[in-house]
Amino acid sequence: xxxxxxxxxxxxxxxxxxxxxxxxxxxxxxxxxxxxxxxxxxxxxxxxxxxxxxxxxxxxxxxxxxxxxxxxxxxxxxxxxxxxxxxxxxxxxxxxxxxxxxxxxxxxxxxxxxxxxxxxxxxxxxxxxxxxxxxxxxxxxxxxxxxxxxxxxxxxxxxxxxxxxxxxxxxxxxxxxxxxxxxxxxxxxxxxxxxxxxxxxxxxxxxxxxxxxxxxxxxxxxxxxxxxxxxxxxxxxxxxxxxxxxxxxxxxxxxxxxxxxxxxxxxxxxxxxxxxxxxxxxxxxxxxxxxxxxxxxxxxxxxxxxx
Amino acid sequence: xxxxxxxxxxxxxxxxxxxxxxxxxxxxxxxxxxxxxxxxxxxxxxxxxxxxxxxxxxxxxxxxxxxxxxxxxxxxxxxxxxxxxxxxxxxxxxxxxxxxxxxxxxxxxxxxxxxxxxxxxxxxxxxxxxxxxxxxxxxxxxxxxxxxxxxxxxxxxxxxxxxxxxxxxxxxxxxxxxxxxxxxxxxxxxxxxxxxxxxxxxxxxxxxxxxxxxxxxxxxxxxxxxxxxxxxxxxxxxxxxxxxxxxxxxxxxxxxxxxxxxxxxxxxxxxxxxxxxxxxxxxxxxxxxx
Numbered sequence: 001x002x003x004x005x006x007x008x009x010x011x012x013x014x015x016x017x018x019x020x021x022x023x024x025x026x027x028x029x030x031x032x033x034x035x036x037x038x039x040x041x042x043x044x045x046x047x048x049x050x051x052x053x054x055x056x057x058x059x060x061x062x063x064x065x066x067x068x069x070x071x072x073x074x075x076x077x078x079x080x081x082x083x084x085x086x087x088x089x090x091x092x093x094x095x096x097x098x099x100x101x102x103x104x105x106x107x108x109x110x111x112x113x114x115x116x117x118x119x120x121x122x123x124x125x126x127x128x129x130x131x132x133x134x135x136x137x138x139x140x141x142x143x144x145x146x147x148x149x150x151x152x153x154x155x156x157x158x159x160x161x162x163x164x165x166x167x168x169x170x171x172x173x174x175x176x177x178x179x180x181x182x183x184x185x186x187x188x189x190x191x192x193x194x195x196x197x198x199x200x201x202x203x204x205x206x207x208x209x210x211x212x213x214x215x216x217x218x219x220x221x222x223x224x225x226x227x228x229x230x231x232x233x234x235x236x237x238x239x240x241x242x243x244x245x246x247x248x249x250x251x252x253x254x255x256x257x258x259x260x261x262x263x264x265x266x267x268x269x270x271x272x273x274x275x276x277x278x279x280x281x282x283x284x285x286x287x288x289x290x291x292x293x294x295x296x297x298x299x300x301x302x303x304x305x306x307x
Numbered sequence: 308x309x310x311x312x313x314x315x316x317x318x319x320x321x322x323x324x325x326x327x328x329x330x331x332x333x334x335x336x337x338x339x340x341x342x343x344x345x346x347x348x349x350x351x352x353x354x355x356x357x358x359x360x361x362x363x364x365x366x367x368x369x370x371x372x373x374x375x376x377x378x379x380x381x382x383x384x385x386x387x388x389x390x391x392x393x394x395x396x397x398x399x400x401x402x403x404x405x406x407x408x409x410x411x412x413x414x415x416x417x418x419x420x421x422x423x424x425x426x427x428x429x430x431x432x433x434x435x436x437x438x439x440x441x442x443x444x445x446x447x448x449x450x451x452x453x454x455x456x457x458x459x460x461x462x463x464x465x466x467x468x469x470x471x472x473x474x475x476x477x478x479x480x481x482x483x484x485x486x487x488x489x490x491x492x493x494x495x496x497x498x499x500x501x502x503x504x505x506x507x508x509x510x511x512x513x514x515x516x517x518x519x520x521x522x523x524x525x526x527x528x529x530x531x532x533x534x535x536x537x538x539x540x541x542x543x544x545x546x547x548x549x550x551x552x553x554x555x556x557x558x559x560x561x562x563x564x565x566x567x568x569x570x571x572x573x574x575x576x577x578x579x580x581x582x583x584x585x586x587x588x589x590x591x592x593x594x595x596x597x
Contacts, residue, residue, distance in 0.1 A: 026420070123577065
């Protein structure tokens with residue numbers, strides 16, 4: 001833009017009221033903030049309140065300070081569940097984001113059949129997670145399940161009791177979580193990848209940069225902000241995966257797949273111990289919030305570098 | 308300029324290299340893993356239980372349709388599948404109307420606000436987004452109960468709208484941030500105010516973002532189980548994903564009907580997605596704006 005054009009533009013514009021420019025963003029954010037205040041912040045405060053006492057679901061809360069939290073610290077079930085949740089979280093995020101990125105890259109590089117792949121790979125996302133969980137738990141059954149039947153066909157045996165063994169049940173659950181979320185990550189990342197000008201890729205190709213080189217030197221640096229978003233969303237998803245776990249294993253065998261939301265459900269709705277369940281829910285929230293902020297910090301830092 | 312160097316061969320060499328074929332084979336493997344459940348549930352829904360146990364891949368035995376009638380009637384003590392489907396549609400429409408409107412407006416605010424304000428509100432959004440649904444469960448049940456909104460479309464829709472809002476806001480922030488600043492400056496030169504610029508200039512070029520967040524919101528609502536179980540206690544008010552949980556236990560001895568139920572629940576939204584897909588494909592590509 002040349003200098004005289006700038007002058008022209010400034011003169012032609014109706015003097016923008018500076019205050020209005022500042023108020024406008026606040027005004028458009030207000031409805032969302034009200035919604036969040038009433039239906040997210042207020043209930044969280046409610047959970048904190050209930051976590052400070054005993055509640056049977058009907059009467060008043062009998063407060064007794066931090067007793068529930070002291071009990072949590074000594075509860076091996078809670079510690080086990082935190083460990084399970086972290087394993088589930090890391091497995092789900094690493095595989096979902098990596099696969100999503102590779103699949104999106106394949107589509108944006110227009111491999112043969114890319115248009116069909118894009119539709120097919122997104123399909124698992126639209127299945128309700130409860131149905132995905134129900135289906136796969138059936139598919140993982142020994143001898144009668146589809147997974148074992150297919151493994152049997154290629155000579156790997158058809159009698160693996162994936163969900164009945166505490167050493168494999170969590171991996172099966174992570175598999176289903178990744179299965180349901182990868183298409184989502186792919187679609188989001190693809191949107192970012194397609195904003196990269198094709199000429200950049202062409203120029204790199206002409207300079208002899210291979211496919212892997214272009215993925216790491218052109219595509220990834222340009223989609224860092226979206227990588228941050230999708231990593232955050234997938235992390236949160238992994239702590240909300242109640243539906244998958246509940247449909248597949250109900251948290252078992254033993255407690256081997258009891259991620260935190262499942263434990264909270266058991267404490268509250270099975271043991272009717274709402275105060276204790278609320279305390280676990282509050283701890284869960286703190287863990288998730290820390291992870292969310294960490295992820296955003298990491299990626300926001302790189303965002304600034306990239307721009 | 309390009310023609311001679313392209314033919315010098317890097318590209319074609321890469322295309323036909325062994326690594327490329329390995330990569331492509333992995334893509335095909337992922338495709339199979341993706342498709343297996345859809346094909347499998349369809350095949351198994353067309354067989355009797357004894358055939359399913361004899362032929363777990365669903366390729367042998369007699370082909371029957373009666374499973375669908377059994378599944379449509381639903382389970383004892385539940386509602387018919389049609390009721391669940393209608394409930395899911397109503398809840399999706401209401402919650403999306405609220406959630407997409409509030410979330411997108413907030414996203415635009417985030418994209419346009421000063422850096423300090425934007426960062427502060429973003430942090431609030433990330434926190435709200437980082438909230439595991441389970442932490443709001445019991446107090447929400449208490450709150451909706453107080454206003455007679457349990458077992459109501461309005462009640463659960465408001466809850467779903469609130470929880471999809473941060474996701475939508477953060478995605479739309481990225482979408483709006485990708486709108487070239489020059490476009491907004493041009494709108495100002497043309498005499499548009501903030502709101503007019505948003506409606507007439509920014510919205511048309513951000514259509515794709517709207518379709519995607521709507522789709523993603525729909526997927527969230529269609530899948531959600533935790534709130535559904537607690538806030539929709541009567542079978543006739545349940546959404547599809549919640550209603551189907553009772554299928555699992557009760558159709559253990561009737562595997563054919565069980566899979567037919569999964570097919571009935573899955574394929575309408577698959578078809579819906581295939582219709583939406585065109586919009587997503589053309590829309591999510593912000594690259595069109597360059």
